[in-house]
Amino acid sequence: MTSSTRPSTRSWRVTASKVPEVTIWFWLIKILCTTVGESFADWVNVGLGLGLGITTMIFTAVLAVVLGVQLRLQRYVPVVYWLTVVVLSVAGTLYTDILTDRLAVPLVLSTAVFAVALAAVFGVWFARERTLSIHSIFTLPRELFYWLAVLVTFALGTAAGDWTLALTGWGPGISVLLPVTLIAAVIVGWRFGVNAVLSFWLAYILTRPLGANLGDWFASPTAQHGLGLGYGVTSVIFLAAIAAAVVYLTRTRADVIELNDEVTQPKPRRAVSVVATVGYYAVVILAAGALLQWASAQPHGSAGAEEEGGPPVAAASLAPGEAGTTFPAADLAQFRTITQDTLAKVTAADQSGARTRIADLETLWDHDQDRLQSMNPKTWSVLDHEIDAALKAVRSGNPSVDDEKQTLTKLLASLR
Structure with a gap:
């Protein structure tokens, strides 16, 4: 051509x-x-x-x-x-x-x-x-x-x-x-x-x-x-x-x-x-x-359904310390740091900063997916669901501070 x-x-x-x-x-x-x-x-x-x-x-x-x-x-x-x-x-x-x-x-x-x-x-x-x-x-x-x-x-x-x-x-x-x-x-x-x-x-x-x-x-x-x-x-x-x-x-x-x-x-x-x-x-x-x-119009899976406005799919919760016995401590520390920074920005009413910071969590989590998911698919799936929930709350067009704090706090607890 x-x-x-x-x-x-x-x-x-x-x-x-x-x-x-x-x-x-x-x-x-x-x-x-x-x-x-x-x-x-x-x-x-x-x-x-x-x-x-x-x-x-x-x-x-x-x-x-x-x-x-x-x-x-x-x-x-x-x-x-x-x-x-x-x-x-x-x-x-x-x-x-x-x-x-x-x-x-x-x-x-x-x-x-x-x-x-x-x-x-x-x-x-x-x-x-x-x-x-x-x-x-x-x-x-x-x-x-x-x-x-x-x-x-x-x-x-x-x-x-x-x-x-x-x-x-x-x-x-x-x-x-x-x-x-x-x-x-x-x-x-x-x-x-x-x-x-x-x-x-x-x-x-x-x-x-x-x-x-x-x-x-x-x-x-x-x-x-x-x-x-x-x-x-x-x-x-x-x-x-x-x-x-x-x-x-x-x-x-x-x-x-x-x-x-x-x-x-x-x-x-x-x-x-x-x-x-x-x-x-x-x-x-x-x-x-x-x-x-x-x-x-076809089903896209649980994460995709939530992003497209479909009904949320219930996910299991992690027991205290369960993630720490499954995934490397260095990885969890990175995820926690980003989540804590995002929560701090939400608390300080810095919505733009919170969106910027949580994007780092998304990219890092996606980058490590193949390695972490192979260690324990069930635990990875639960954390993936909670990270999706946090991303959705922070990136909402009309964000609720309470929802943001709730999803981020829950995620922090699961990352220990």
Whole structure:
């Protein structure tokens, strides 16, 4: 799939572009980058214990440096270009996580906000430059619009993907099928004449949830039908694959159109009308919406039922000290510290601080799930239920201090 807009003559001269030719290599590395964006962000945030806030600041600074280098270049350089994409992927993931975990913005709202933001970027870009083609990126303003659009697509793809998972309750593996199907629909439309630029950007957005779901599938515990590799190993695997592909492209220049190379006009494709395009994608959207509606009506398990407003499921309680005889003391100490900090902020009427702090509990608990759950599934399930209850109380749109204190105090008692 390509988004290039070509002149009507038989051949033309190509100005040095700042982006690669859209080949199979482009899409392969793009999917790998989006996978790293999901797994590497979680690994640095949780695995290294830096926390969401510090991790976001670090990658924002790294993004500024890498993007500055990219903008100073005069043409496409594979290493710098794809490093920029990787860092943008991580940053876009973290910005969405900040909205969700720290500011408690509902995923449906953040998805809508990013969709509007992307439409605004495209609108201003087209109004100024009269093209959105990836093959027109050879001036600084166009490149700035391009990278801004890429960042917003990563954030939008993250929010939309997470919202879909929350809505459907799908686990790793099966969740990959929806973006794959939608990308296939985009390819079919393109093959039958749907505008190439539109097709390119739709596919570009959809590769974000595809890559993120792949990352979750590789990293998630086997108990959740994942491959159980963990986010650190998953990041290393996909970063190595990206590095190998970039080395190949650097050596072969397979995705570079040389300056002043003469390029032969491809055979023109029959274009479909705007009405036909709108009708086609209306059918695709309606079909996807019907599928999501059906999936959301299916039972998702106890935690999912509570999050979707279903009736709470009763859970057993732990005897005093039971968790301490099951799980490592160091792990429980970390969970208690975060819970105590959250309770202190609730008591001090610092609701924003409480939401921020309890997000650390969620990420740490999820990170350790595979290891702790294998030690004692029953005890883990009880604690998981109590942590979910605390998260729900603190993140409520209309929080009750009494409910927050009650759930946090109960959780503290179970963590001893």
